Amino acid sequence: MNSKASHQTGNRVVIVGAGFGGLNAAEALAGAPAEITVIDRKNHHTFQPLLYQVATAGLSPGEIAAPIRSILTRHRNVEVLMAEVTGFDLDRRAVQTAEHEVPYDYLIVAAGARHAYFGHEEWEPFAPGLKTIEDALEIRRRVLLAFELAERRAAAGEGDDPLNFVVVGGGPTGVELAGTLAEICRHALAGDFRSIDPRRARIHLIEGGPHVLPAYPEDLSRSALEQLRRLGVEVSTSAMVTKIEPGVIYMGDTPMNAAVILWAAGVAASPLGKKLGGPTDRAGRVLVEPDLSIPAHPEVFVIGDLAALKDASGNLLPGVAPVAIQEGRFVGKLIMRELEKRPPSFSRSLREGGDFDFHYHDKGSLATIGRSAAIAQFGKIHISGFAAWLAWLFVHILFLIGFRNRVLVFIQWAWSYFTYERGARLITGGTNLPGWSDTHLGDHRPKPGAEEISATVDK
């Protein structure tokens, strides 16, 4: 295709990753005098801010994800390839995939981040994280299955100790998961069981630092803590996870039985960042120039969670959707402007003078905690509780990709807000849980003397 493309224009822009950054770059380049190729290993864009709703059975995958090619279908100069990018040849200007090479004149790498276990990858099977639709379905499976297995045991007279759900990490994802889990135990599932009482389930949120939602001002993070406790979440701050085994999690030497353990304790950038060969920070983010290109390669840009860029006050831009969106649009426009020159000039000198530097416009930030519970910061204005939750709801439904999804999600939400029902309580896939295979979970007593491994939270 790119041969074909080059005949037409000689300008080939390849975008790796169709998250918020990649999609917005593609939209900005729609109609440009260039062939745009978007490469993603999935066929769908995932609206990550609502992923926790899929993990907690509130929404179906199809409601928060849309096929990349149908999102971009109206842009005739944009093609979409579902392929796994394996590396780059910056000198020959080619992206390497498992099967083919895709040449480019401009490259935008927006490969995002994945949850990380900080050297304890062996914990992943026992404490899955939440970054993809598949992750969300696996978490949903484990949470729902835990109640089914507990009911089965209780019905057979094997006791009904309350279930422990443990969420590791007090950032936005951990807070959303813990708050929503508490809500569905108290409401959605409450009346559906005969031998156990889901309301007795305990939700533990474990944060390594002193505060939950540490990225927010202290008053909001305190308010978040109160709202979590009101929802029935037991929050431990400054708590270090030292070991995770099937059905057991250790803080220091103290073990806790857990029906389900969820990991939201930090992210690492995509390994593709290192493959660009330039400097990266300890989380694997690529250190970019003020114009988001990489050193010595003005034709290669890195955006979104994969890029490490500091704002005026020297703080690293957060890994949130608005940053990725603005970076995508910025790079798209920058390339568009250079493409309109004949021949396109890559020299950074032409971008000097500051008006080619990226500046993030912080329109405020929101974090949801659960039903009618959230915090919001718009500059000096701090809101929490129902008002913040409404703001959050409005913003997220508004930005949800695809009108159809927006309507459906809104109906779902209205419905479950008034009925407390969860629309997607399906268990698909296997019917086992780590730590459950062996008789009764209550008997699953850990051995003393856990070696001291510290898994601090990276923020």
Add this chain to the structure above:
Amino acid sequence: MNSKASHQTGNRVVIVGAGFGGLNAAEALAGAPAEITVIDRKNHHTFQPLLYQVATAGLSPGEIAAPIRSILTRHRNVEVLMAEVTGFDLDRRAVQTAEHEVPYDYLIVAAGARHAYFGHEEWEPFAPGLKTIEDALEIRRRVLLAFELAERRAAAGEGDDPLNFVVVGGGPTGVELAGTLAEICRHALAGDFRSIDPRRARIHLIEGGPHVLPAYPEDLSRSALEQLRRLGVEVSTSAMVTKIEPGVIYMGDTPMNAAVILWAAGVAASPLGKKLGGPTDRAGRVLVEPDLSIPAHPEVFVIGDLAALKDASGNLLPGVAPVAIQEGRFVGKLIMRELEKRPPSFSRSLREGGDFDFHYHDKGSLATIGRSAAIAQFGKIHISGFAAWLAWLFVHILFLIGFRNRVLVFIQWAWSYFTYERGARLITGGTNLPGWSDTHLGDHRPKPGAEEISATVDK
């Protein structure tokens, strides 16, 4: 639980399977002086008539499936267990599951049917069938992935032979799948690709008998054939599948390359039928008494696709939802009546006289073919085309479990009817297809001399 239950009433009814038969039996027994236990290996009831919509990306799983326990939650004497039934002890009156035994006074077995390969189980990996949500997601994955892989190859200049989709079996499921596949190739996917043209894809429907939808009168089955052809499906009747390999299907000695092969060529009853120890027919269905109980065990009933019962004119009742629903209600009422006697008497002599025999009331039957295409039979009245399709749509949305789903499915349907959009075009899970791993599918030339194995269609 059943010990607990027995203290209360001494009457324990166990229902195995929460399909249409099992659910309706449970509903009929709601409020009965008995403890009802519904056991299913899944946590959800699947609305099977719309499963093909999930397989073809029109609906999300959550829209055609609902948790069994939330469907039955308001009936306080009904409990739901998610467990795999492994067998029965009819003398000790106990149902055996992988982990526990569940004792009963009355037993209703409604374990349904699964698709069957008639001694060619080795074909299943290359030609999946459609009976569960998991099946539907696997078919969806393969169909969507086939287009992604073809686009990737065409974009890399490796040719763009049109894709072949082959559906084996001209019964209702095969016809729905073929018709809907043709529709999405022509419309939903048409504009989304750059290097291939999905409209060039060819849909083949292979039926072993002389007619598609053979259960219907010949004029309707002929009309179905015309409607299929109008949708662009290439139909071969009296065609025997002799061999299936990755990416290749043989009719006689003639091989056909196939990007995706789907199996809708017949069903076999659940193996649980044989475990009841009584006589079964060649499809594994249990031969039941006129009251749907099994010989020598008036306290054990078999209903739905697992039961073999002939109507007045000596025809076997078809494996369709209305039969299962009526059988479930009938058995529920029968047990209810006996439970109200003290002590309940199981003797069939008390059921003599015919008014305790099950009689199926055929309200008519409908089969959908695709967009605005269907056939319907109400006694002597035969309808086809748009009118039949509207009737089908109305009936299926009306009977969809759960009001919420009904609303959502209706919106989805209205939306995609006018936009041709498919709401759930997500590929989750693996990214390989059988027969695609090796270079170009077109090169995948089969060797001559396929041994003659006949896979006839069981209806």
